[in-house]
Amino acid sequence: xxxxxxxxxxxxxxxxxxxxxxxxxxxxxxxxxxxxxxxxxxxxxxxxxxxxxxxxxxxxxxxxxxxxxxxxxxxxxxxxxxxxxxxxxxxxxxxxxxxxxxxxxxxxxxxxxxxxxxxxxxxxxxxxxxxxxxxxxxxxxxxxxxxxxxxxxxxxxxxxxxxxxxxxxxxxxxxxxxxxxxxxxxxxxxxxxxxxxxxxxxxxxxxxxxxxxxxxxxxxxxxxxxxxxxxxxxxxxxxxxxxxxxxxxxxxxxxxxxxxxxxxxxxxxxxxxxxxxxxxxxxxxxxxxxxxxxxxxxxxxxxxxxxxxxxxxxxxxxxxxxxxxxxxxxxxxxxxxxxxxxxxxx
Amino acid sequence: xxxxxxxxxxxxxxxxxxxxxxxxxxxxxxxxxxxxxxxxxxxxxxxxxxxxxxxxxxxxxxxxxxxxxxxxxxxxxxxxxxxxxxxxxxxxxxxxxxxxxxxxxxxxxxxxxxxxxxxxxxxxxxxxxxxxxxxxxxxxxxxxxxxxxxxxxxxxxxxxxxxxxxxxxxxxxxxxxxxxxxxxxxxxxxxxxxxxxxxxxxxxxxxxxxxxxxxxxxxxxxxxxxxxxxxxxxxxxxxxxxxxxxxxxxxxxxxxxxxxxxxxxxxxxxxxxxxxxxxxxxxxxxxxxxxxxxxxxxxxxxxxxxxxxxxxxxxxxxxxxxxxxxxxxxxxxxxxxxxxxxxxxx
Numbered sequence: 001x002x003x004x005x006x007x008x009x010x011x012x013x014x015x016x017x018x019x020x021x022x023x024x025x026x027x028x029x030x031x032x033x034x035x036x037x038x039x040x041x042x043x044x045x046x047x048x049x050x051x052x053x054x055x056x057x058x059x060x061x062x063x064x065x066x067x068x069x070x071x072x073x074x075x076x077x078x079x080x081x082x083x084x085x086x087x088x089x090x091x092x093x094x095x096x097x098x099x100x101x102x103x104x105x106x107x108x109x110x111x112x113x114x115x116x117x118x119x120x121x122x123x124x125x126x127x128x129x130x131x132x133x134x135x136x137x138x139x140x141x142x143x144x145x146x147x148x149x150x151x152x153x154x155x156x157x158x159x160x161x162x163x164x165x166x167x168x169x170x171x172x173x174x175x176x177x178x179x180x181x182x183x184x185x186x187x188x189x190x191x192x193x194x195x196x197x198x199x200x201x202x203x204x205x206x207x208x209x210x211x212x213x214x215x216x217x218x219x220x221x222x223x224x225x226x227x228x229x230x231x232x233x234x235x236x237x238x239x240x241x242x243x244x245x246x247x248x249x250x251x252x253x254x255x256x257x258x259x260x261x262x263x264x265x266x267x268x269x270x271x272x273x274x275x276x277x278x279x280x281x282x283x284x285x286x287x288x289x290x291x292x293x294x295x296x297x298x299x300x301x302x303x304x305x306x307x308x309x310x311x312x313x314x315x316x317x318x319x320x321x322x323x324x325x326x327x328x329x330x331x332x333x334x335x336x337x338x339x340x341x342x343x344x345x346x
Numbered sequence: 347x348x349x350x351x352x353x354x355x356x357x358x359x360x361x362x363x364x365x366x367x368x369x370x371x372x373x374x375x376x377x378x379x380x381x382x383x384x385x386x387x388x389x390x391x392x393x394x395x396x397x398x399x400x401x402x403x404x405x406x407x408x409x410x411x412x413x414x415x416x417x418x419x420x421x422x423x424x425x426x427x428x429x430x431x432x433x434x435x436x437x438x439x440x441x442x443x444x445x446x447x448x449x450x451x452x453x454x455x456x457x458x459x460x461x462x463x464x465x466x467x468x469x470x471x472x473x474x475x476x477x478x479x480x481x482x483x484x485x486x487x488x489x490x491x492x493x494x495x496x497x498x499x500x501x502x503x504x505x506x507x508x509x510x511x512x513x514x515x516x517x518x519x520x521x522x523x524x525x526x527x528x529x530x531x532x533x534x535x536x537x538x539x540x541x542x543x544x545x546x547x548x549x550x551x552x553x554x555x556x557x558x559x560x561x562x563x564x565x566x567x568x569x570x571x572x573x574x575x576x577x578x579x580x581x582x583x584x585x586x587x588x589x590x591x592x593x594x595x596x597x598x599x600x601x602x603x604x605x606x607x608x609x610x611x612x613x614x615x616x617x618x619x620x621x622x623x624x625x626x627x628x629x630x631x632x633x634x635x636x637x638x639x640x641x642x643x644x645x646x647x648x649x650x651x652x653x654x655x656x657x658x659x660x661x662x663x664x665x666x667x668x669x670x671x672x673x674x675x676x677x678x679x680x681x682x683x684x685x686x687x688x689x690x691x692x
Contacts, residue, residue, distance in 0.1 A: 145583030145615050206555045207548035209587035237491030237594050237637050241555035244580075245587030269491050272636075283632070290618075291583050 012137055012197040015074035015104050015129075016044045019063060023091050024052030025080045031056045033108060033190050034079025040169050040194045046071040048079075051094050065094075065101035075104040075131070077193055085110035092118050099128040106131045108189030133192045136204045136212065143210030143249050145291055150220025153298065153344055154252035155230040156284050158274050160239065160267055162260040163330075164230040165191050167301040170330035171256065172227040174341045182225040185217050187246065191229045201231050202242050209242065213249025225345075228252065234283055235275040236266055244287060251291040254298040254344050255284055261315055262306035278323065298344035299326035358483055358543040361420035361450050361475075362390045365409060369437050370398035371426045377402045379454060379536050380425025386515050386540045392417040394425075397440050411440075411447035421450040421477070423539055431456035438464050445474040452477045454535030479538045482550045482558065489556030489595050491637055496566025499644065499690055500598035501576040502630050504620050506585065506613055508606040509676075510576040511537050513647040516676035517602065518573040520687045528571040531563050533592065537575045547577050548588050555588065559595025571691075574598065580629055581621040582612055590633060597637040600644040600690050601630055607661055608652035624669065644690035645672035 018041070020034045028035075037045055038058035047063035050056075058079075065076065076098040082088050087095075087109065095105055099122045107113050113130035114120045123130045153171065155164040165188060172184040184191070186198030204212045217226040228250050232239030247255075257280050266272040275283075281297045288295040300319060304312035312329060316336060319327040326343045328336040364387070366380045374381075383391055384404035393409035396402075404425075411422065422444040428434055433441075433455065441451055445468045453459050459476035460466045469476045499517060501510040511534060518530040530537070532544030550558045563572040574596050578585030593601075603626050612618040621629075627643045634641040646665060650658035658675060662682060665673040672689045674682040 143584035145612075145618055202551075202553035204552055205548075206550055206552040206588045206591060207585065209552045210584050234590075234633075235636060238489035238556050239553065240594055240633075240636075241587040241591030242552045244590045245552060248583050248586055266491075272491055286629070287580075287586075290581060290586075 012199065014106055014131065014133070014193065014196045016196045017073050018045045018075055018077045018106070019065065019068035019073040019098070019103060020045055020048040020058055020060065020079040021076050021091070021094070021098075022048055022050045022054050022056055022058075023078075023080045023088055024050070024054050026053065026055045028056050030082070031058075031080045033077070033081065033193065034058050036190050037077065037079060037193055041196070044196065046073045049076065049094065049098075052090055065098040065103055069102045073103060075106045077106045078109060081109065087111055087113070087116050087119070092116065095119055096122040099123060099126045102128070104129040104131060106133060106193065108133045108193060110134065133189050134200050134203055136199055140204060140208040140215065141211045142208060143214050145248075146214075147251065147292075148214070148217070148219045149222065150224040150226065151254075152217055152226045152228060152250055152252045153254045153256065154228045154247065154250045155258055155301070156243070156247070156255050156280060157230060157233045157258040158260075158277065158280055159233050159236060159263060162263065163258045163301055163303040167256060167258050167330050168227050168229040169194065170337070171341060171344065174337070175225055175227065175345070178341070178345075180225060180345070181221065181223060182227055185226050185228040187216070187229045187231050201246050202239070204245075206241055206245070209245025210249035213246045217250060230258070233275070233280070234287065235280065237269065237272060247284065247288050248291050252288060252295055253292060254296055255288065256298050256301050256340070256344065257281060257284070258301045258303065260303040260306070277319070297325060299328070299340040301340070302327055302329050304329045304332065358545065360452055360477065360479070360539065360542045362542045363419050364391045364421055364423045364452070364539075365411065365414035365419040365444070365449060366391055366394040366404055366406065366425040367422050367437070367440070367444075368394055368396045368400050368402055368404075369424075369426045369434055370396070370400050372399065372401045374402050376428070377404075377426045379423075379427065379539065380404050382536050383423065383425060383539055387542070390542065392419045395422065395440065395444075398436060411444040411449055415448045419449060421452045423452045424455060427455065433457055433459070433462050433465070438462065441465055442468040445469060445472045448474070450475040450477060452479060452539065454479045454539060456480065479535045480546050480549055482546055486550060486554040486561065487557045488554060489560050491594075492560075493597065493638075494560070494563070494565045495568065496570040496572065497600075498563055498572045498574060498596055498598045499600045499602065500574045500593065500596045501604055501647070502589070502593070502601050502626060503576060503579045503604040504606075504623065504626055505579050505582060505609060508609065509604045509647055509649040513602060513604050513676050514573050514575040515540065516683070517687065517690065520683070521571055521573065521691070524687070524691075526571060526691070527567065527569060528573055529566075531572050531574040533562070533575045533577050544575075547592050548585070550591075552587055552591070555591025556595035559592045563596060576604070579621070579626070580633065581626065583615065583618060593630065593634050594637050598634060598641055599638060600642055601634065602644050602647050602686070602690065603627055603630070604647045604649065606649040606652070623665070643671060645674070645686040647686070648673055648675050650675045650678065
């Protein structure tokens with residue numbers, strides 16, 4: 001398997017540092033990718049590029065593509081989304097200019113970059129690459145179930161979109177601050193841009209789902225931790241296949257359950273109650289034990305963004321008492337988050 | 347969702363009846379697809395076509411492509427596999443001749459038919475289609491979890507390749523013989539050729555796995571049964587994603603566990619013990635209840651091909667006693683299989 005892994009590793013690595021492209025965006029919520037990169041990968045972002053009447057900013061220096069290239073940037077990342085996930089007509093000239101300045105283009109949009117004729121033509125002419133992070137690498141192997149060296153942590157959830165990426169990033173940062181060798185392993189588009197690599201697990205053909213998770217977190221030295229971004233939920237009727245393949249292939253030693261106590265039903269599926277946190281702990285332990293018999297729950301990451309500080313603290317205390325496990329909101333941090341980190345590493 | 351389902355339904359339907367292509371095969375085990383079609387879809391096969399020194403036969407009439415077309419055939423099905431799953435050089439002229447006679451070409455091989463230049467050219471010239479059944483239909487929707495009308499049975503297993511397709515076909519035939527309206531729903535290449543349609547579930551992108559299973563067994567009249575071919579096993583470290591997506595999307599009322607008592611470890615994975623039948627019953631019930639709370643186990647299909655008749659009978663009796671459920675080998679049939687059928691329909 002050396003050859004395919006070598007090729008995969010190459011195809012999984014994004015050219016950094018980045019120039020963040022904001023387009024002509026006036027609505028901050030459309031620039032979530034750019035803000036995520038500025039929050040979690042600022043050391044790998046040389047600046048931002050805005051065009052037309054753009055009113056949002058990440059706070060990074062405003063640079064032209066040529067200035068960014070001179071400052072070391074290797075790619076322009078599209079940090080904004082339009083309605084429909086398309087490439088704005090008004091963006092094309094700026095993207096072509098970036099390629100002419102020597103930058104590759106990185107996109108997490110649904111539309112393929114090369115489907116825009118002007119971009120395909122400029123890529124051919126300049127030799128710069130058009131990189132769609134929603135496209136998985138070629139030649140993913142079938143899973144083997146082989147136990148790998150090093151330690152692994154996976155964030156799982158009661159549902160989609162309630163903090164699995166943020167929790168994994170916060171735990172990875174905390175591990176690193178404690179001097180522990182660790183890698184954040186990204187499984188979704190924004191995470192992949194932050195990490196500078198990864199595999200979009202929801203875009204992998206199902207037969208290869210576990211195999212993709214296996215190559216995402218390869219053998220590592222003793223004491224090294226891979227902190228793996230979870231996807232979906234084994235209780236989500238649409239996406240459980242993604243979650244189980246990721247769980248089996250990740251063979252985590254520790255998992256952290258991410259939950260939003262204000263959410264009562266599965267996102268977009270009114271007839272499906274959100275599972276209880278203890279149901280997720282129990283089923284994740286059972287399914288995960290197939291590839292790692294010593295899997296355990298490290299604690300709970302509670303997304304308390306819907307509550308004020310007192311209500312959040314009360315919620316976390318009640319959950320801590322009820323479950324007998326560390327409970328923290330990584331966005332609020334503090335001593336409870338430290339306790340969660342320690343429990344994961346214990 | 348009407349439009350995509352309409353398009354999907356079209357793209358899932360293979361042109362029947364078939365002419366079975368045996369190539370120049372001399373090794374019967376390479377002609378398993380042709381034998382499967384002759385066993386389960388003989389009424390939709392007008393004959394067989396052999397070339398060169400072919401020594402195997404399905405027992406169907408030997409016809410030229412022109413004779414087959416005159417007898418009503420609409421496609422030639424490649425019923426043999428070479429080592430490596432490629433199109434034999436010696437086959438190409440016969441396949442081109444079939445297209446010139448007015449037949450589409452249907453293949454379950456790994457290689458795409460259109461990747462062979464002579465076939466692509468002939469398809470363009472004659473207007474006949476090149477159909478790769480390993481390619482899923484386009485525009486599969488995300489799963490919804492919505493409860494559908496009609497009844498569903500899914501075959502599941504302790505592992506891959508131990509009788510899930512055969513069991514589903516045998517149950518479908520038994521249901522039909524009892525006058526019950528039923529469809530066999532195919533999820534793998536050979537099953538798809540037998541059924542004349544279906545979805546290759548292992549080739550579907552994981553985000554759409556449950557959605558694919560949902561459109562595979564659409565709303566049906568009261569009293570109608572879809573008998574769905576299972577894939578893999580929720581205990582298989584490589585393929586559980588496929589199995590769980592299929593389970594959630596199929597929302598079965600009844601499942602039948604397929605097991606080979608002579609197999610002790612997962613195929614190709616020496617370090618993974620085969621799960622116990624009762625573990626498969628328990629975990630399938632638990633996971634399946636997410637989309638069908640009234641899911642139940644109808645019984646066990648035991649593949650006793652490794653045992654003589656007395657040993658097989660003793661094994662089945664012991665399992666029946668131990669599990670308190672009907673246990674039968676559909677290949678051996680008999681009263682025990684009738685009891686399994688009745689329990690599924692109860």
